[in-house]
Amino acid sequence: MALAVPAGSLTIPCAGHISLATNLAALEQLSPDWRELHAASAHAHGVFQSADWCLTWARIYAKPELGIEPCVVTGYEDGALVFVWPLMKVKKGPLTILRWLTDPLAQYGDVVVKAGADARPWCRRAMEFLRRLKGIDCLRLRHVRQDSAIYPFLKEQFTRAGEADEAPCLDLTPYPTEAEYDKRYSREQRKRRGKIRKSLESMGKVDFAMLPPGSLMDRAMEQAVDQKRNWLAERGLYSKPLQCPYLGPFLRELSRNGGGSVSLVTSCLTAGSRPISWEIGLRFGKTHFGFITAHDTSLTDASPARLHMDMSQRQAIKDGMRIFDLMIPGDPHKQSWSNARMTVHNFHAPLSLGGSLYGYGYLSLLRPIVRRFYYTAPTAIRTRFTRFFST
Structure with missing residues (x-):
């Protein structure tokens, strides 16, 4: 299914509009333009937002029995694809959460935006669209690098959840x-x-x-x-x-x-x-x-x-x-193999009362406390709770 919203906001070009792809067939149809946009504009860490990664994952994982529904927001200007925000709907108890498409397999989250363009206007318009969709309680976006295209928008509009991490890498140049x-x-x-x-x-x-x-x-x-x-x-x-x-x-x-x-x-x-x-x-x-x-x-x-x-x-x-990326988490054993690091954050934004309880009560308050205990607890105790706090 593809939904279109006519442009009427000054946040994106007058000839722009936002659309939504919600099934595998729509993603397959989108893939040629997605590949072209990604090849021309994506940073290396955007590998997890590439059409090849996302389409391969969707063919295997995006199945009704797994409770996963693609929710890929796209932006067009003069008929050309200039923006892709790969998301998916997942159930968390009674709540419906939007997460990065392919999370938790994806190690970094970002949007794909036309080279030289500011992602913030497109992200703002995409959020206006998402807020009008029914049944979504919260956006939970993990593993956002500070050098990502979406980071300035999330820093301004979303709430950070938990402690920052680091992504170590070795610059081979x-x-x-x-x-x-x-x-x-x-x-x-x-x-x-x-x-x-x-x-x-x-x-x-x-x-x-x-x-x-x-x-x-x-x-x-x-x-x-x-x-x-x-x-x-x-x-x-x-x-x-x-x-x-x-x-x-x-x-x-x-x-x-x-x-x-x-x-x-x-x-x-x-x-x-x-x-x-x-x-x-x-x-x-x-x-x-x-x-x-x-x-x-x-x-x-x-x-x-x-x-x-x-x-x-x-x-x-x-x-x-030119780069050997060891990715998150920034564990001590990776130090001897790296000479650079990038800070990585988790963000959330509630869209309902339940989403607010989930975001502020669980992601921002409870989860960080329990995870600190979890990683310092003896193995026998940690094993009892490991599945609950694994993602």
């Missing part, structure tokens, strides 16, 4: 070669990585490989997800996207989107014939995103993931990448 990259390590760091490799070589020759789409990549992705689940379970943690049974089909579908703007790449570290570490990454433009990293949890003390990260960043340099 100072390291055009592996030799230059190696210089960033201190003597002690190089010595430690040498010990890790020597320890792993006791199991056999250590090899790093980028896997082609197909059965080998599919198997590696399955192993990565299984081991990541094991790692989380050992710590009493829970990840809704990782536990979802649709994750495997989504990753397989995305890996086969050859020629799209988003590439899914998977690497595997082996010792002898044994796979010991994996990375499922995304690439958009000159940026590599470390999307899912995992290792054989029986080898945690041997630190295979540390050696794998080193090799993955070296491979990114060989492949012409």
Whole structure:
């Protein structure tokens, strides 16, 4: 379904209007213009608002039985697509919440807006439209970077929810070669990585490989997800996207989107014939995103993931990448792998009384308190509440 609202506000050009796409067929119809707009205007971190990412996700996840309905707001000027705000309706108890389309799988949230244009007028007009829709209680927008197109609007019009986080990354431009990259390590760091490799070589020759789409990549992705689940379970943690049974089909579908703007790449570290570490990454433009990293949890003390990260960043340099994004959360173990950070915020805006209770009472007040307790609690206690506070 596509709904149109004629322009009558000075907040957007006179020849502009807002529309809404609410099902997969409408998204498929929108996709050519969406791809063209995204390719011409999106920042690298907008990978999760690309048509290829969103359409692949919608084909797998946007099903009535999952309670997910696309709600993608679009803006047109003189008939050309100039604005896309990818959202979806989800149920939270008796409430209907608007969240980023593909959340919580998406790591960053933003809008796509014509290059050089200010997103705020389009966002304001889109909000006027959303407020007129029936049955929406609140907008909950997580993981908004301070350098995103939508951040100035949300900072002015929305309420922040919870504490800010950080998205660490490694700017690779100072390291055009592996030799230059190696210089960033201190003597002690190089010595430690040498010990890790020597320890792993006791199991056999250590090899790093980028896997082609197909059965080998599919198997590696399955192993990565299984081991990541094991790692989380050992710590009493829970990840809704990782536990979802649709994750495997989504990753397989995305890996086969050859020629799209988003590439899914998977690497595997082996010792002898044994796979010991994996990375499922995304690439958009000159940026590599470390999307899912995992290792054989029986080898945690041997630190295979540390050696794998080193090799993955070296491979990114060989492949012409300029940024290696480790994404949120800004955990301490990512510090040695990054040289820059971007602050990331969560926002909400109520559209009903119930939405106000959810936004101000739960997202702003209760949830931050409980999450602080949750992450400092012993594993046995944390396990009891992990699903409730995972997203």
